[in-house]
Amino acid sequence: MNPQSARPVIDTHVILRDGDKLLLSQRGGPYGYGRWHMPSGKLDQGEPVSAGAARELLEETGVEVDPAQLRLVHVVHHRQSEAVERIGFFFEATDWTGEPVNKEPAKCLGLQWFSVHELPEDIIEYPREGLLGYLEGSGTLAEHGW
Numbered sequence: 001m002n003p004q005s006a007r008p009v010i011d012t013h014v015i016l017r018d019g020d021k022l023l024l025s026q027r028g029g030p031y032g033y034g035r036w037h038m039p040s041g042k043l044d045q046g047e048p049v050s051a052g053a054a055r056e057l058l059e060e061t062g063v064e065v066d067p068a069q070l071r072l073v074h075v076v077h078h079r080q081s082e083a084v085e086r087i088g089f090f091f092e093a094t095d096w097t098g099e100p101v102n103k104e105p106a107k108c109l110g111l112q113w114f115s116v117h118e119l120p121e122d123i124i125e126y127p128r129e130g131l132l133g134y135l136e137g138s139g140t141l142a143e144h145g146w
Helices: 049-061 125-136
Strands: 009-018 021-027 040-042 071-079 085-093 108-115 141-144
Touching: 009 049, 009 125, 021 049, 040 049, 049 085, 071 125, 085 125, 125 141
Parallel strands: 009 085, 071 141
Antiparallel strands: 009 021, 009 040, 021 108, 071 085
16 A cells, blocks of 8 residues: 555544543444444545534444534544554534434444543543543644554
8 A cells, every 4th residue: 555645534422421421432343342432433425523423323323313413622643553544533523313222233332421530541542542642631632652
């Protein structure tokens, strides 16, 4: 692969927040099995990033959010490997419709609410970087894995 033609994967992550509680998802697939992260996924070609975030949230949890109501709170430029880079857009959602349910049991072991003051230790590093950047107010951009 020509490094000059490489394109990063664009990911969306949704921090579903209800007061001081956040919804996390426990991975059931091979990457990060058993560890926590936010509802997330890859942006589809030709899809606006906020619409992609709303779509992924709906697909994974059944929760509906208006893309215009999502608030961009952090961006992480992540180097996954020599060949793969990712750019993750982290959105906060505080206004939604529906109750979260695990819509992808083949990929997700479960959903759980956590207090922002008592987050699990085993959050996957890349999404943890965006979540902590948001919670700590340490700016809007993190470069991880470089």
